[in-house]
Amino acid sequence: MIKAENLSYSFPHKELYNKISFTLEDDVHCAFIGTNGTGKSTLVNMILHPDKYLYDGKLIVDVPGRIGYVSQFYTVEEEKEITVFDYISEEFVRLQNKINQICEDMAATDHLEELMEEYQQTLDEFNAIDGDFYESNIRKQLKTAGLAGYEDQLLTNLSGGEFKLVQAIREMMISPKFIIMDEPDVFLDFQHLNALRNLINSHKGTLLVITHNRYLLNHCFNKILHLENTEMQEFDGNYVDYNFALLQMKIEQQELAAADMEEIERNRKIVERLRNSATAIDSATRGRSLHARVSLLERLEARKTKSPFVDIKQPEIVFHADEVFDAEVSGENPEEALESERKSELGDANAENEAEKIVLSVEDYNVTFDREIMEHVSFVLHAGDKVAIVGPNGTGKTTLLRDVIKGENPAIRLGENVKMAYLSQMHGEVFDEKATVLKNFEDAGFDTDDQVIAYLKTYGFEKELIYSPVCELSGGEKNLLQLAKISRTGAGLLLLDEPTSHLDTYSQLALEQAVEKYNGTVLMVSHDFYTVANCMDYVLLTEDKGLRKVSMRKFRKMIYADHFDKDYLEYEQKKKELENRIAFALQAGKYEDAKKISQELEKLLRKYNG
Template sequence: MIQIEKLSYGFPAKDLYKEVSFTLEMGQHAAFIGSNGAGKSTLVDMIIHPDKYWYDGKIIKDESCRIGYARQFAVRDKEQECTVFEYLSEKFVENQKATLAVCDEMAVAEDVEPLFEQYQALSDAFEAMDGDNYENNIHKQLYVAGMRELEETKLSQLSGGEYKLLQIMREMLLSQNLLVLDEPDVFLDFGNLNGLCQLINGYKGTLLVITHNRYLLNHCFDKILHLENGDIQEYEGNYAEYRCSQLKEKLKLKLQSIEEQEEIERTEKMVDSLRTRATLVANPVIGSAVNAKQTQLDRLLARQIKAPFIELREPKIELQAIEVETGNTVLSITDYNVSFDESLLENINFELLSGEKVAIVGANGTGKTTLMRDILKNNHPSIHIDENTSYACLSQLKDENIDETKTVYELMENLGFETSESIREYLGKYCLEGDALKQKVGQLSGGEKNLLQIAMIANTNAELLILDEPTSHLDIYAQMALEKAISEYKGAVLMVSHDFYLVANCADYVLLVEDNTIRRMRTRSFRKMVYDKYFNQKYLEIDKKKQELEANITLAFKKNELKTVEKLCNQLEVLSAK
């Protein structure tokens, strides 16, 4: 379907790809992963629109390849008042109308040859889309995604998550034989995430999906494409197998590196000894031996292991370890109401105490974003943040917290960093480095913007963090680093999140938004609800054990306890096979 051969592309200050090669076969479902800012979205755009770019190498597409694309940020036309069914059937109806118009022209035209060519092209396109069965196919897709009851609902009444699923469904219905999805899971609630999983697994064509979602990675793909440091790793298999393979390869390379270092040290000592003898005795044989050993040493140094897919960029997120008095109310909501055409939230009341970590969870379209926006603005009569409590915010709203017209350097200078070196050193911990520091904030990837906001928050002494979808767009390693940082943070946290792992691992309790109100529930009860309603309990329990094993493997690597690493890797392999 797609073949990439020795592709190189970049900017004056940064090479994005250096002679990368990979293939995508007919029918494969491939996950495209990699660190934030590695260039995944750019590479996808190059595959779809190769004529826009100047690059070295080849992008070869099968002649039958028709590419569909669902973008990362779906912008809804507020004026579009059609129903869900009408929206999904739009392209088919347009084709039918155009075909009828051509037939009407053919009936009165003297020269029907060009019109017949138009008719044939429309007919071929309709057949390629399985147009004769489009109504049945729409019903099936809505059923698979769990949205059957929304068929006659107006687009304006849908949540953002539901609209995003419609975008994906629409591309699938057009029977493109290669469908590209750019972070389709971002901001989806648990129900819609399940719907997306079913749609992906039921799709018969070829898929290339940029995602950092652990649930999708473990359930939907039979090939992994991993982009890091300008190179691509291909892996035939699922993500669990790939991750296990990575860790075992890291262990193998570590052991090999130790052997190489020992050999290098022995050879260096021999070279030094021979050089010393050569200075004392004028003997051409000794001189030749020195040259031979030096050549051997150069070869050993040159072939030392370089593994861009083993030593991954993992941000070091450290939220300030502030001391707080427990029991104080830092945020209170009293009789909060919000409504649009109909009531969304009514009589909302809750208090957040110092040191508590609380997650607001609910389906798309239940008013969470509106509530969070009002809390962030802190000017609503029903919302009160304690005047003695310093707080910091992370928002997903454009220009809400950061001026996207400024460069990253300018933004950090405004925070009090005095030198370029201090900015470079600080942001380097967050994997924001090189060319990213000179870019305007608006040019950063979604994940890089989130990391930048997290870095800004971490530079404060805030006693309260207000976080809106903090793991959105972050790669897996950044997600896990943020989970750890929030767990260790001493202050209070209020976060809106659809990330099950973040909520389950960090929240003291959950505020569940449903039926126009909020109810408090224990994290354990929340986990059970998610197990029963959305996901498989066995999967989530196994996945938690895998995360714990990976954390222990990372720790054992740091301590250089390689026998422990080997033992834990074997346990992870057994667990990944379940």
Template sequence: MIKVDNLSYSFPQKDLYNNISFTLEDGDHCAFIGTNGSGKSTLIDIILDPENYMFEGKLEIDPNCRIGYVSQFSELDKIEDTTVFQYIGEKFIKLQNEITSICSEMETSADIDYLLEKYQQALDAFDAINGADFENSINKKLNLANLMRYKDLMISDLSGGEFKLVQVIKEMLNSPELIIMDEPDVFLDFENLNALKNLINSHKGIMLIITHNRYLLNNCFNKILHLENMELQEFNGSYIDYNFSLLQTKIELQELAIADDEEIKRNEILINKLRVIATENSESAKGKSLNARVKIQERLEKRRIKAPFVDIKQPNITLVTNNEIEETIALKVNDYNAHFDDILLENVNFEIKSTDKVALVGSNGTGKTTLIQEIFKNNHDAIEINEDIEVAYLSQLQGNTINESNTIFEEFLAAGFKTYEEIKAYISRYDFEEEIINQKIGSLSGGEKNILQLAKVSASQANLLLLDEPTSHLDTYSQIALEKAIKDYKGAILMISHDFYSIVNCMDYVLIIENKTVRKMSMRKFRKMIYAGHFDKNYLEIEEKKKLVERKIELALKNSDFTLAKALSEELEELIKLLLISQKSREFAN
């Protein structure tokens, strides 16, 4: 259906791809992954509108291929208000009305041949999207996404997450041969994320989906495209298998690299000896021996292993505070209430200690962002922040905390940095290269903007961080780096998140919004609640063992103990088989 052959593309300030190739065929549900800013969204833009891009190489798409597209931006505010059913069925209803209109026109028109041709074209288009059964199809998809109760609701009454699912359903029901989605999971709560998983797995056509969500990656895809360092790797298989394949490759390549290094060192010692001999002895044979050995060294250097998908760029995210205080109450909320048209939150009471790492969770639209914004403003009688506490805020709406019309240089000057060199040194820790310091922030990817927000938050050196969906748009490597930074942070954190991997990996406990109020939940109970709803009962235990073995392999590689690394790799392979069995068991149960 789609073939990309030796495609190269560059921006004026950055090379994105160098001779990348891949194919998408019937049955492919493909996850498109890669570090932030590697050009995933741009490649999708090229596929959708190749005429607008000056690229080298070939892009072959069937000219009759119908492509459905779901943007990472919901644009809910731009949609004309209509019911959920009418929005999803827009194309069907339009064709249905057109067919009815043509039939009415044929009753009085003399040009029956033209109308018959027009009628047949409309009927063919209606049949191509299974129009005869469209109401039943809409109902099935709404049931699958657990949205049937919203069928007659106005689109404007949906949360952002609910609307995202409705967008996905609409594109699927228009029967495209290919559906492309750019981070459809961003900001989805747990239930909506599970609904998205079900929708993806139910679809019969080709799918190309940019995602960094570990739940979707582990449960939805049979093909991986990994874009990294201007190159692309194509893998037929699951994400879990792909990660295992990468780890095996890393073991093999590191073993070969060490052997190469040792051979190069031995050869270098020999070259140095031959140089001394050649200097002292002018015999031509000695010079020829030296030249021959230098050529061998050049060949050894050239054959050094190149592994763009093994040593993957991971930002060094840090969260620091220079104002550590003894354990005390950092934040207290007493009888907080929030009202809009209806009561959003009422009788909310909780307190957070100065070293607590707390996740604020709840369904889309339950008031999490409203609450965290009120805490940041700190002008509500029900909210009390310790006078020794300094607060920093990361917004899910990135434009609220960074000025996208600024360059990175201008943004950090405004944040209190003094010189170009100081800014360059600071942002380089977060893997921003010097050449983009004078680039407009608005031109960065969503993940890069979030990392920039994290860099600004850390620079504030506050001791209470309010983080609203900090993992959104971040690639999986950056998510892991952020989790480590959160665990190492010496202050307090209140974090809104729907990423249960991050919550489980680095939070102390959970504040969950239910029935318009907040209650505290231990991490043990939270794990039990989430995994009961999303995984087989053995999944968590197997995944924890898998992580432990992976850490042991990393340590073995660090110590160049390849015998141990290979033995642990076999143990890991058995755990992965159990993990996949656990997944299939869950799918069968559902």
């Protein structure tokens, strides 16, 4: 279906692919992985529109019918004021109307042969997507995706996660042979993530899916394409086997490289001794020995094993609230002070101090679209609280964050002098996407362009990207850019709407660490179990149109019981930790440590996978 041979492509400011080769066969389910900004989405666009790119090498696209595509971005502008059913059925209805129109035209034309040919071609297209049964098939797919009863819902009333699933269903139905999905898991809750897994595994055609989601990677694919450092790794098999094989290869390669360097260094010292000796004593024999040893050294250096590329692009995310607590002014440890403040909440004498510590108060808050989403919601956030709003797609979580940042709803009150910063699911709300990265940072408090460039480098943006329009960035890069701008605000309240969406593993880790160290208050909407579990104090769980406060311990138990197998989650967390330790050990050149950790990882894989 798709074949690339020695494919090379560069932007003016960045090389993306250097003679990469791969093949996508019929009916394979392939995961396409790599860190943010490596060019995954660009390669997808090349497959979709090969004529628009000037590249070296070959890219053969031989796909019967149209190529389906689910975009990584979710924007209001792309939505239509139509129902879910009408949106999914558009192509079926178009073909059906075309067939009917051709039949009408045939009754009053002299060009019957041409119309017969067009009729047969259109009928073949209609039959190829099982057009006769499209209505029942749509309802069946919606049920599989956990969206039964959504046929009459308007697209504009769907959450980001729900719209993603609807997009996936539409493309699977009208493009059965080959579909590309660019991060389809973004914004999905735990239930809908399982629904997406079922949709992917039940699809009979070829799939190419860009994802950072470990759950999907572990459960959905039989082929892996890994883009790293302008090179492509191709692996026939599942992600667990691939990732372990890749780490083992890197360990072995680094060990060989170290052994080669040791041998080169030993011969370099011999050459130096012979050179000194030949200079002191004029001897033809010693001169020949020196020449032979120099030739050997040159051969060793020419064929030495290349140290493996272990690039950990972990951004340096830092949040800091400009507001200074009384405890900080007095020199007391802020964490101890915050704890003592919370303990002092009891008693009328401390009522005034209690009020001062309130950062956000929500009382009797309601959300209504075509139905009641939230009603009589009340909660309070105190200084330093880190809280996640968690629940199914479409329960009003994002709407609540938007109402907080707008500051127009009388049910929502901010504490005195509280400065807010907001990370949005929709990047167009935050940036002028047609303007350059640099232009978008004009209001970020820098004096010179060089200061902006130096600052954004800590977030993984090379100088050349600073002059690129934001629209050319990947989804992960846009999220990092939002985080970089938020870091400059000094806000005491961060409103983060799906902040880990599009981020690769190392960027997710950096975000978790930044939230843990942050001295302000966080209200975060997230479906990322690990991020919630790793850095939140407690959860506000959407339930019966309200929010219920749940401890982290109880939240973990609920997730285990309702969505995932407990052993799997614990196994995956431990596996992820060991893989990251191996990667960081390799980055530091400590292959012996990496070997020991890989042995732990191998035992864990055998224990869980038998």
